[in-house]
Amino acid sequence: MKNPKSMPDPDVLEIIKDGLMTGQPGLIHIISRIEDNLQITREEANVLVYDTVLRLNLSLFPPITKMELVLTQGCNLTCSYCFEKDMLGYLRMPEPIALKAVDLLFRYSGKSERLNITLFGGEPLFNMETLKGAVRHAESKAAESGKTVFFNMTSNGTLINEDTAEYLAEHGIKALVSIDGLESTHDRFRRDRSGKGTFEKAMTGLKRLKGKQPLGVKMTVMPEATRDLFKNVMGLIDLGVTHFVIGHASGVQWSEEDINEFINQWSSLYSWYRDGGKKRATVVEFEEGESEGPFYGCQAGRNSISVNVDGGISPCSKMLGIDSRNIIGKLGNTEYGLVNISNRINITRCMELMKECAKKGIDKDYQGGCFATNYEENKNIFSPSLLDYKLSQLKKSVTNCPTCR
Amino acid sequence: MVDKMTPQDMEELASRISEEIIARLGGSLEGAEAGPVNMCGPNFVQCGNYTCSGNFQCSADFKCKAKYGVVTPPKLQSARVQIDGGCGSEHAFSECGDYTCKKEFRCEAHQFMCNLTFTDTPNIFGRL
Numbered sequence: 221m222k223n224p225k226s227m228p229d230p231d232v233l234e235i236i237k238d239g240l241m242t243g244q245p246g247l248i249h250i251i252s253r254i255e256d257n258l259q260i261t262r263e264e265a266n267v268l269v270y271d272t273v274l275r276l277n278l279s280l281f282p283p284i285t286k287m288e289l290v291l292t293q294g295c296n297l298t299c300s301y302c303f304e305k306d307m308l309g310y311l312r313m314p315e316p317i318a319l320k321a322v323d324l325l326f327r328y329s330g331k332s333e334r335l336n337i338t339l340f341g342g343e344p345l346f347n348m349e350t351l352k353g354a355v356r357h358a359e360s361k362a363a364e365s366g367k368t369v370f371f372n373m374t375s376n377g378t379l380i381n382e383d384t385a386e387y388l389a390e391h392g393i394k395a396l397v398s399i400d401g402l403e404s405t406h407d408r409f410r411r412d413r414s415g416k417g418t419f420e421k422a423m424t425g426l427k428r429l430k431g432k433q434p435l436g437v438k439m440t441v442m443p444e445a446t447r448d449l450f451k452n453v454m455g456l457i458d459l460g461v462t463h464f465v466i467g468h469a470s471g472v473q474w475s476e477e478d479i480n481e482f483i484n485q486w487s488s489l490y491s492w493y494r495d496g497g498k499k500r501a502t503v504v505e506f507e508e509g510e511s512e513g514p515f516y517g518c519q520a521g522r523n524s525i526s527v528n529v530d531g532g533i534s535p536c537s538k539m540l541g542i543d544s545r546n547i548i549g550k551l552g553n554t555e556y557g558l559v560n561i562s563n564r565i566n567i568t569r570c571m572e573l574m575k576e577c578a579k580k581g582i583d584k585d586y587q588g589g590c591f592a593t594n595y596e597e598n599k600n601i602f603s604p605s606l607l608d609y610k611l612s613q614l615k616k617s618v619t620n621c622p623t624c625r
Numbered sequence: 626m627v628d629k630m631t632p633q634d635m636e637e638l639a640s641r642i643s644e645e646i647i648a649r650l651g652g653s654l655e656g657a658e659a660g661p662v663n664m665c666g667p668n669f670v671q672c673g674n675y676t677c678s679g680n681f682q683c684s685a686d687f688k689c690k691a692k693y694g695v696v697t698p699p700k701l702q703s704a705r706v707q708i709d710g711g712c713g714s715e716h717a718f719s720e721c722g723d724y725t726c727k728k729e730f731r732c733e734a735h736q737f738m739c740n741l742t743f744t745d746t747p748n749i750f751g752r753l
Contacts, residue, residue, distance in 0.1 A: 227638070227642065228642065233642065236642065236646060260630060264630055267635055268635055268638060268642070271635060271636060272639040274639075275639055276646060279643065
């Protein structure tokens with residue numbers, strides 16, 4: 221009988237290695253071979269695979285410090301540009317999966333001390349039970365490990381009541397409410413299932429956070445609404461908003477005229493901001509600039525992951541939204557960890573993204589952009605979106621031009 | 626009767642298996658297959674714009690060579706500065722292995738350290 225503490229036979233090691241290096245590892249086969257070869261139980265083989273995969277990831281890649289938890293695919297709105305349109309249903313993440321996801325974040329964070337969890341959906345407040353369980357578990361893991369965990373939540377705001385607002389404040393959960401502008405803009409795109417605009421409800425939810433945390437909004441700018449961008453930001457500031465994350469809508473058509481108008485508005489906004497507006501509100505994009513860091517590709521899959529309701533792990537929620545069944549660039553699951561090593565290698569080192577940027581002649585001033593947007597435009601996460609490239613260059617020209625108005 | 630594995634046994638075995646797998650991957654990640662600078666982790670060393678896997682080290686001519694014993698045939702292309710170090714204007718900084726040197730410093734290719742330009746002070750190193 222084989223000593224269970226000894227190494228697996230070379231052919232089994234080769235099966236483990238080959239299995240992990242395919243895009244879709246056949247874990248059941250790998251586990252049953254380990255079980256037979258080492259004469260250990262299925263449960264022990266599962267732990268061994270989890271621990272081995274964890275060590276491989278910690279050795280080969282940067283630590284994971286950010287995680288999005290897709291707490292539910294359910295949402296009460298039907299926003300016209302939503303990237304999760306095809307995903308939305310009523311599935312909710314069971315609490316045990318959320319707890320395993322939190323455990324995974326802490327183990328894959330290695331020596332990193334500052335971790336970030338984004339509570340995401342659908343509408344995350346539809347799954348308060350799991351949300352609270354995940355927060356409680358993360359707080360307890362943080363206390364026992366000496367790490368610090370920061371919480372964010374992206375919400376449509378319509379379900380924020382007084383109790384929720386209190387709970388968010390008590391646990392330091394920073395809410396970012398999706399509001400696209402003043403009523404006429406917001407209600408054009410963000411409607412409930414009966415077709416009614418949701419501006420009033422979202423603003424009511426947002427105002428419940430007043431005095432408890434900064435009022436932050438995520439503005440998505442549709443091509444049809446670009447000409448009102450500046451006016452919308454000013455209007456929301458008058459209503460008490462102090463924190464903005466502003467992005468253009470992807471997966472929709474942008475004409476040259478729309479792009480030019482967007483950049484005009486962006487330029488006006490930047491001039492206002494630079495000339496003192498920042499005392500009234502923070503625009504995250506102006507604080508961070510357009511730099512993507514010293515590497516190709518974004519943080520997705522490098523030090524950030526997204527966990528779906530069933531425990532499937534994707535590089536980011538937007539990639540999940542595009543195809544939550546087949547998960548583009550899938551990295552693994554909460555049961556066994558980031559087992560799709562070859563996908564993580566491709567995403568982290570981005571050889572293909574660099575080559576595609578070079579092919580399009582944009583490799584000197586662009587680092588590949590967003591995988592999900594690339595996929596939306598080209599059906600290939602490594603083929604850069606030319607719309608994103610153009611907008612990023614134009615935005616850079618605005619923020620790098622001290623004399624422009 | 627087979628002994629039940631303790632959590633420590635399990636951790637030790639997982640560690641040995643992962644090391645063995647990394648060693649087996651080493652061949653495929655070394656040389657021409659090595660990634661650009663953004664492939665990082667304790668088992669990789671930076672070599673110009675490329676990385677060498679764990680069993681290799683970077684040589685002065687920006688090739689991966691075996692750390693111990695036989696030198697493997699170098700397969701990497703020569704390093705070329707391609708990605709801005711990520712801090713400030715590309716004219717004010719230059720990439721130097723894991724580091725970015727300020728403009729008054731130059732990159733020592735064989736050590737990837739930032740040295741003062743035009744002085745004889747050789748030992749001002751580090752992340753500057």
